Amino acid sequence: MTAGGMGSGRSRGHLLIVVLALSGLLLVVLVVAPMLLTTFTLPFGGLGFGADCAEAAADREDLSKTARDDIPEDYLKLYKEHGARIGVQWNVLAAIGKRETDHGRSTLPGVRSGTNYAGAAGPMQFLISTWGGKPQIDVRSEKFNGYASDGDGDGIGDVYNPADAILGAAKMLKRNGAPDDLRRAIFAYNHATWYVDQVLEIARRYAASGEVETLPDSNPLCDPSYVNGAPSRLVAKILDYALAQRGKPYRWGGTGPDAFDCSGIVYMAYRHAGLTIPRTTFGQWPFGVRIEPGEEQPGDLVFFNTGPGTRPDSPGHVGLVVAPGKMIEARCTNCGPIKVTTYRDRPALVGFTRPLENPEVKEQVRRLGLA
Known part of the structure; x- marks a missing residue:
């Protein structure tokens, strides 16, 4: 056996060890990684809102033709995702967005800057005092009482940002009785029975069934x-x-x-x-x-x-x-x-x-x- 042959044998042996080591590492990754993902995506208190839920919300065939024609695609995505995330009906959120600012398309004061005559701002028309005292709030560090929310992950609750405002609206409805007691929840949003009636009627027109339905079942x-x-x-x-x-x-x-x-x-x-x-x-x-x-x-x-x-x-x-x-x-x-x-x-x-x-x-x- 030549020196070259011995060298080739050692190389093959080393290569075999490396391959086995890498195979073992791959096995550890395949077995352990899902366990780690499960551990850290299901923190104390329960279940995080992840891609599965967002995809389930997006894929639901529960839109009427009116909803498809009237709701901008970016707003529809936010209504459905944040409705699913908080546990309120997407079409009720959408109905409030329609009633308040035509899904952000209104050019009236307070929709994109400033406030209207009542002090409300943004596409979901939050009172600045209800939002937290000012239009933009660093929700990571500032202390505030209100519904200021970070719906796009930038750390800022911006009342003019549709992602933030729609998430805040979902939280407000949830805290006041949604998804079960919708009349109470919507009345808390705007203290007028005629407003409640209008929102529920719009919500019915947006649902494929023509009804204000409860949430999808059995998906925590x-x-x-x-x-x-x-x-x-x-x-x-x-x-x-x-x-x-x-x-x-x-x-x-x-x-x-x-x-x-x-x-x-x-x-x-x-x-x-x-x-x-x-x-x-x-x-x-x-x-x-x-x-x-x-x-x-x-x-x-x-x-x-x-x-x-x-x-x-x-x-x-x-x-x-x-x-x-x-x-x-x-x-x-x-x-x-x-x-x-x-x-x-x-x-x-x-x-x-x-x-x-x-x-x-x-x-x-x-x-x-x-x-």
Whole structure:
């Protein structure tokens, strides 16, 4: 064997080692990278608003011919993306944009600079005081009270920027009752019943169905705000499961996966998080620690004196609190699909409990390392 042959052998050996090393590195990247992406795109509180949600919003076939002809493409994209991001109907956002400034096409004072006679500015006509005190706000560092939002990622909440203004409008509607109590939410935007009527009529004309519809079901990526408000990772996991059941039917005795009753969805949401609580409403009511009204938080249960065999000290209906004043519930066969509803104005509300404070659940959390 010549020196050259020996050299070639070492080179081939070295090349083989390099190839194997690179193959191992590639395997690590292929296996670990998705795990890292999952970890860091799903931060505490739940689910980030990413490309999947934006694409889902853009691909939905829910536009009427009126909407396609009337709404500028860039505004339509923003209405749909920010509506999905916050959890409000895109066509209601679009209807407000139409009513206020014809989707930014108006040449009246206050649309592109300054304010109108009432002090409103921008394509969604925010009062400067409601926006945060001035038209442009550095939302990364300045302290402010208002709806100033950064919809384009530049760190500035600019009331004249359509991306920022539409995101701010979505937040305002959400905070005041949307997507469920639209009349209340729109009235908060402009305190006039005729304005509410006009916005809802425009929204109907923009929807392919001719109706102001609820949001697409079972996609928590498109409605992260409830999960993001969870007080812990554990509660976020409970909410994540429950919210993913939206749109499914009520069925007495149902615990999924296709249908649920009121206590069934609560039971399965907790079970999804690794916890065991009683299966029925009658068992769930005495199980959790009682919570004073106004102190309830996401993950707590809210009970009602309704349903067969119910009485004030033994409520027969339960919902899962997802935000202040909001619960997800499987109500009854004729009440429509599982959805997020309001509870503060509902009759026969008995009280709230916190299953996570039950000693048995605390022990489960400790034993399983779920805290």
